[in-house]
Amino acid sequence: MKSPQNMKPWLLSGPAFVLFLVLLLIPLVMTFMLSFNSFSFYGGIEDVYTFGNYIEVLGDSYFYEIFLRTFLIALITTVFCVLLGVPEAYILLRMRPLARSIMLLVVLGPLLISVVVRTLGWAILLGNNGVINELLQSLGLITSPVKMLYTSGGIVAALVHVMIPFMIIAVWAALQRRDPSAEQAAESLGASPVKVFTRIVLPQAMPGILSGSLIVFSLSASAFATPAILGGRRVKVVSTTVYDEFLNTLNWPLGAAIAVLLLASVLVIMLSWNRLIEKRYTGVFE
Amino acid sequence: MSFLEIKALTKRFSETTAVEDFSLTVERGEFVSLLGPSGCGKTTTLQMIAGFEQPTSGSIILHGRNLAKIPARKRGLGIVFQTYALFPHMTVEQNVAFGLEMRGIPEPDRRQKVAAALDLVKLSHLAKRLPKAMSGGQRQRVALARALVIEPELLLLDEPLSNLDAKLREEMQLELRRIQQEAGVTTLLVTHDQSEAMALSDRIAVMQSGRLMQLGTPFDTYETPKSTFISNFLGKTNCLNARLVSTTGTASTLVINGIEVSGPSVNLLPGDVMASLRPERIDIVESSDGHTEAKVLERIFLGDQWLFRLETKLGELLVVRRNRGRREAEPGENVFIVWQPEHLQILPASRESA
Ligand SMILES: Nc1ncnc2c1ncn2[C@@H]1O[C@H](COP(=O)(O)OP(=O)(O)OP(=O)(O)O)[C@@H](O)[C@H]1O
Ligand SMILES: [Mg+2]
Numbered sequence: 001m002k003s004p005q006n007m008k009p010w011l012l013s014g015p016a017f018v019l020f021l022v023l024l025l026i027p028l029v030m031t032f033m034l035s036f037n038s039f040s041f042y043g044g045i046e047d048v049y050t051f052g053n054y055i056e057v058l059g060d061s062y063f064y065e066i067f068l069r070t071f072l073i074a075l076i077t078t079v080f081c082v083l084l085g086v087p088e089a090y091i092l093l094r095m096r097p098l099a100r101s102i103m104l105l106v107v108l109g110p111l112l113i114s115v116v117v118r119t120l121g122w123a124i125l126l127g128n129n130g131v132i133n134e135l136l137q138s139l140g141l142i143t144s145p146v147k148m149l150y151t152s153g154g155i156v157a158a159l160v161h162v163m164i165p166f167m168i169i170a171v172w173a174a175l176q177r178r179d180p181s182a183e184q185a186a187e188s189l190g191a192s193p194v195k196v197f198t199r200i201v202l203p204q205a206m207p208g209i210l211s212g213s214l215i216v217f218s219l220s221a222s223a224f225a226t227p228a229i230l231g232g233r234r235v236k237v238v239s240t241t242v243y244d245e246f247l248n249t250l251n252w253p254l255g256a257a258i259a260v261l262l263l264a265s266v267l268v269i270m271l272s273w274n275r276l277i278e279k280r281y282t283g284v285f286e
Numbered sequence: 287m288s289f290l291e292i293k294a295l296t297k298r299f300s301e302t303t304a305v306e307d308f309s310l311t312v313e314r315g316e317f318v319s320l321l322g323p324s325g326c327g328k329t330t331t332l333q334m335i336a337g338f339e340q341p342t343s344g345s346i347i348l349h350g351r352n353l354a355k356i357p358a359r360k361r362g363l364g365i366v367f368q369t370y371a372l373f374p375h376m377t378v379e380q381n382v383a384f385g386l387e388m389r390g391i392p393e394p395d396r397r398q399k400v401a402a403a404l405d406l407v408k409l410s411h412l413a414k415r416l417p418k419a420m421s422g423g424q425r426q427r428v429a430l431a432r433a434l435v436i437e438p439e440l441l442l443l444d445e446p447l448s449n450l451d452a453k454l455r456e457e458m459q460l461e462l463r464r465i466q467q468e469a470g471v472t473t474l475l476v477t478h479d480q481s482e483a484m485a486l487s488d489r490i491a492v493m494q495s496g497r498l499m500q501l502g503t504p505f506d507t508y509e510t511p512k513s514t515f516i517s518n519f520l521g522k523t524n525c526l527n528a529r530l531v532s533t534t535g536t537a538s539t540l541v542i543n544g545i546e547v548s549g550p551s552v553n554l555l556p557g558d559v560m561a562s563l564r565p566e567r568i569d570i571v572e573s574s575d576g577h578t579e580a581k582v583l584e585r586i587f588l589g590d591q592w593l594f595r596l597e598t599k600l601g602e603l604l605v606v607r608r609n610r611g612r613r614e615a616e617p618g619e620n621v622f623i624v625w626q627p628e629h630l631q632i633l634p635a636s637r638e639s640a
Contacts, residue, residue: 187338187358187359
């Protein structure tokens with residue numbers, strides 16, 4: 001029999017747990033079950049259990065290409081988010097309080113706007129008759145429009161814009177825990193500003209970079225709106241493929257199998273990345 | 287020419303003046319403490335010497351070199367920060383080696399110097415540890431080794447012992463003094479702990495609201511403070527409002543609370559003054575024999591000594607008496623007190639009766 005004191009944590013986390021169970025765990029388990037069912041064009045979904053869907057996906061180079069593209073897009077997006085977000089977070093931290101509040105609002109502002117609206121904005125910028133191409137042409141730098149819409153590059157650009165606040169917030173939180181006098185100490189020992197950043201600040205930002213890249217990578221790998229709008233029908237990623245299987249082909253079991261594979265591979269990548277970084281930078285992790 | 291010359295150093299922030307007209311000279315190998323209450327500008331002074339704050343005016347000359355235009359990383363000073371500021375992702379060894387690495391010292395030399403520095407602070411056995419797995423005292427010694435290994439011309443210490451518990455602090459004080467003397471490095475220590483300043487320094491610079499109030503050896507500063515503020519800040523004292531009646535070449539006469547008292551000769555005009563009498567200079571005796579009468583109000587046992595609060599005709603007095611293992615007067619008991627007239631310090635009356 002538990003004492004009331006012991007029950008408190010359970011009671012307090014109860015509502016969140018129920019929400020988690022009903023809205024996430026149950027659909028997830030059902031998707032998992034569904035991925036073992038089979039589908040025929042005339043009979044619809046049949047309640048049998050086979051590995052057929054997995055064999056189909058893993059045996060088809062078409063799906064490999066889609067998975068590879070998805071992870072490449074997610075990887076490059078993550079890399080850009082790290083390259084842009086880490087210095088930005090450090091600069092933000094060193095600003096005066098007023099300027100910092102304003103700049104923080106500018107950085108986080110995009111989160112207040114719907115992803116769809118922001119992505120449509122990118123479509124206007126990137127199109128063949130879009131702002132960028134018109135500008136380059138009128139400057140005489142190019143003669144015919146550069147194809148940017150409906151390319152992986154366009155998707156990466158928009159994803160970086162969407163994801164970078166997550167990276168900045170994560171790195172910001174990690175750097176806020178650091179002792180700023182360590183940088184002064186390094187300086188007094190003869191380190192140049194570049195050395196201070198690479199040898200002292202960057203390693204201490206590592207926990208933030210890790211959690212930031214986990215968020216950015218997983219969100220990018222499973223992003224739907226941005227690749228759907230900017231990738232069009234041709235540049236397909238895993239999430240848009242799942243969508244097509246569910247809503248166009250109506251092959252739910254196959255779609256479920258692809259979704260489960262996406263989830264599993266993202267999990268594996270994230271866990272290995274986590275292990276790698278934590279091992280390399282033990283000193284800065286609590 | 288002195289080794290370090292600070293001339294008329296001033297630092298103003300938008301609203302406050304942190305340091306004002308601060309001048310100090312330090313000789314090579316000397317250990318000088320900046321002592322003062324919180325917010326009096328000690329850290330700001332140190333930061334200007336280190337090159338992390340730009341002085342509003344005044345100059346700092348180290349070994350004939352004006353530091354004004356030299357950035358912090360080229361000043362070659364060893365600094366120990368209040369928080370130690372160790373690099374959390376580097377082992378003890380890597381922390382200590384960092385400064386040498388930045389100076390481009392080749393690997394074999396580097397290893398030898400790091401080993402010597404760790405030996406000096408007695409941490410050789412922990413060379414491979416990360417800072418987070420060390421105690422406060424150990425971290426402090428790593429910080430010291432890291433600062434000393436670059437063989438700095440000047441060592442700056444910003445309250446390096448303030449995070450340690452009393453016992454460890456005492457141990458580290460002795461250690462710090464030993465290390466400083468072994469390395470023979472000129473040292474400037476910032477502290478608000480008077481006993482630390484007295485235990486470690488060759489000279490003490492007492493600061494109050496950004497200004498240097500008094501500079502001298504610990505003994506001189508303790509024995510002949512220039513103001514009641516300093517006499518109060520350096521140890522305990524009894525401050526009594528007094529009137530100076532007359533002073534000759536050898537002695538003076540004062541009136542405290544209507545009672546005539548004699549004191550040492552002073553260089554002050556007759557009038558209102560403050561008389562300060564250290565608690566340990568007052569003796570408690572049993573025979574009356576012309577001594578001042580007193581009644582014990584309170585008695586506190588401190589282990590090696592007793593602290594008494596007495597009521598006398600002069601006012602309330604604190605008296606400290608070494609514990610000799612004998613019975614001492616109890617609260618409510620009547621006793622007599624006596625002191626040597628020359629132990630009375632006569633100081634100018636201050637408006638803020640500290
Ligand atoms: N960056 C700053 N901006 C404005 N005022 C400051 C700044 N740094 C320090 N001050 C002010 O200058 C004064 C001296 O500060 P300083 O840090 O030198 O004190 P300190 O003697 O080191 O005190 P403590 O013993 O508490 O460390 C304080 O009144 C402080 O509020
Ligand atoms: Mg300070």
